[in-house]
Amino acid sequence: MQRFVKYNFKHKALTLFSLLLVLFFSSCEDVVTLDLETGETRLVVDAEIIWQKGTTGEVQTIKISKTAPYYNNTTPKVSGAQVRIENSNGDVFTFNETEPGSYVCTNFVPVINMDYKLFVTAEGQSFTAVEKLTSVTPIDRVEQKVVPDFGGEDVIELTFYYKDPVDETNYYLTDYKSDFLIFPEYELTKDELYNGNEINTRFSDEDKIQRELLLILQTAVFLKTSIII
Incomplete structure (x- = not known):
């Protein structure tokens, strides 16, 4: 009889301990909402002119929106704006609104090493920006392999290589796209430590080893002017 009581006491203690653990770990999953300040609403002009290799580059899109509080699920779009780009030859390219904010x-007509000037008039305000269309260094090769990450799990790692032009200050924006990425991932590289040498950039995703990684490396020429006014 004493043995039965002793066992029953241990069983109850174990049950109570397990319940406390469940409550403890459940409390760790509480969502914490920070009380963030909301700043002044500003216009955002995202003018990304991309000439991708093998295309004419005729179709280009500029998006205009407004800043929004951090916890907003949507971004306010700006309609009724006047948008155009002029090149250094005086040619004018008009951008027409096809849907709100787009x-x-x-x-x-994209031309390498030509200057382009952006003109935007929206909600009674006017803005300009100037940039040169420059050529991207071509990618020499791409390698893919499976490697262990810090936790010991296998991950797919992609590495691509390109040669940096000598005696130039260059910045490289790498755009990673895949069917499992909700949004593209970007990486900025400066040639300060690699001037004139081969540069390699790596990408891996520890959660998608069982899925094919689709990487689009855009060997393109592009002009990117992003303004937050």
């Missing part, structure tokens, strides 16, 4: 040009 302005499209279908006859754009």
Whole structure:
């Protein structure tokens, strides 16, 4: 009889301990909402002109929106804006609104090393920006292999290589796209330590070893002007 009581006491203690653990770990999953300040609403002009290799580059899109509080699920779009780009030859390319906040040009003419000036008029305000269309260094090769990460799990790692031009200050924006990435991932590289040498950039995803990694490396020429006004 004493043995039965002793066992029953241990069983109850173990049950109570397990319940406390469940409550403890459940409390660790509470969502904490920070009380963030909301700043002044500003216009955001995202003008990314990309000439991808093998295309004419005729169709270009510029997006105009407004800043929004951090916890907002949507971004306010700006309609009714006037958007155009002029090159150094005086050619004018007009961007027409196709949907709220999206302005499209279908006859754009990209020319390497030419200057382009952006003009935007929206909600009674006018803005300009100037940039040169420069060529991207071509990718020499891409390698893919399976490697262990810090936790010992296998991950797919992609490495691509390109040669940095000598005696130039260059910045490289790498755009990673895949079917399992909700948004593209970007990486910025400066040639300060690699000037004139081969540069390699790596990408891996520890959660997707069982899925094919689709990486789009855009060997393109592009002009990117992003303004937050």
